[in-house]
Amino acid sequence: MAVETARDAYHHGDLRDALVKATDAILAERGLEGFTLRGAARRAHVSPAAPAHHFGSSAGLLTEVAILGFEELARHIEIEGSAESATARLKQQAAGYVRFALAYPGRFQLMFRYDLLLPDDARLAAASELAKVPIARTTQALLGRPEDAELDEKASVMMLAAWSTVHGFAHLALSGKFSKLTPEAKSQHLLDELLPAMLEVLWPEPKR
Amino acid sequence: MAVETARDAYHHGDLRDALVKATDAILAERGLEGFTLRGAARRAHVSPAAPAHHFGSSAGLLTEVAILGFEELARHIEIEGSAESATARLKQQAAGYVRFALAYPGRFQLMFRYDLLLPDDARLAAASELAKVPIARTTQALLGRPEDAELDEKASVMMLAAWSTVHGFAHLALSGKFSKLTPEAKSQHLLDELLPAMLEVLWPEPKR
């Protein structure tokens, strides 16, 4: 059956999955700029042209990894415990978003590099859309509406505001644009100090 | 003297500038992913290895273009007429920021792709820093402080909030993440409708 680890056989057994994992490992170890299709093939002990059959092109493989990225991102912004307020929940989700970006910068950058991904992949679009759902629900809560209701224009704009802020913060952090503002800034400082302070400016916690 | 257009001579005359302009033109025509060092050399009618002497590497040339980008960005966020309020001024600057990103996507994306730029270039850092000055001044105005004063922590955080929001918006727009939210969304719609609406959520205009 060759279902077990048959890496030296002519047929790999589960090359598709192995290539995705190899790519993800490369992203983690050497970042997005360290990825090459041939490198991923080497890591899976397979010829340079092998990936083509499963993914068509480099973009096909990367799209698969980006899908996993959006799913992982969704997990990071789903809040576990019940938050005290809607704004508190928003902040928890924001922290999850940034935590994901800082923990998996290669994945995160890939997910927004349309030039590396298949432009019209339905599964990628769906995964991206699914990752927004938790933010959408919190937005509705902020407006005092039922969480599973459809977003009207005001809610859409509000969600866009939250998303832009957090995404911009994450992107600037990964671009190294904060090394000047806070020379010693490491991930912990960004997550524990700077991000909450910024969010408090934009979504102040209501006095009680 | 060969100061005049001597493109067919052995010595170009002003190859350094010609390569920068060629690169900028490629970014405008084919985007950042359309740039190659050899392509820029071809456009300047020069051999593939010629750029190396002036810029050392591809990153050196791109860094030069990124510096021009930050200078152009600074021009876009300097407000011309006097704004009615500090928040109104912030919104004008935000619009300038996004207008720049949408008008010159190749340049804009390059400016934040640290993997393509020289990591420790002093002039690039200075240009990037200079582009923040107008936002810093508006931040001070928002807090009712003298505009040329040093930013304390609160002001820094506030500026970071504004910057993150606008940068995230621009980045998401260029990533094509708004095509779902607003299928027909073109630059005009983003600039005239969506962006002002989002900013109004975060920085509501004070009642008068």
Next chain:
DNA sequence: GCAAAATCTGTACAGTGTAAAGATTAGATG
């Protein structure tokens, strides 16, 4: 058991960035 389909290899090609060595020109010095 055997044909057909799926999977992977080997080879090849055009294109990339850039290192190294040589050709050409410009500018400074006498």
Next chain:
DNA sequence: CATCTAATCTTTACACTGTACAGATTTTGC
């Protein structure tokens, strides 16, 4: 003006890249 030196550009070359194409190998369906 002549000549030397330094700057500038070309040529060649190399190790890569993504991927197209033809063929080898294995699995699968009948």
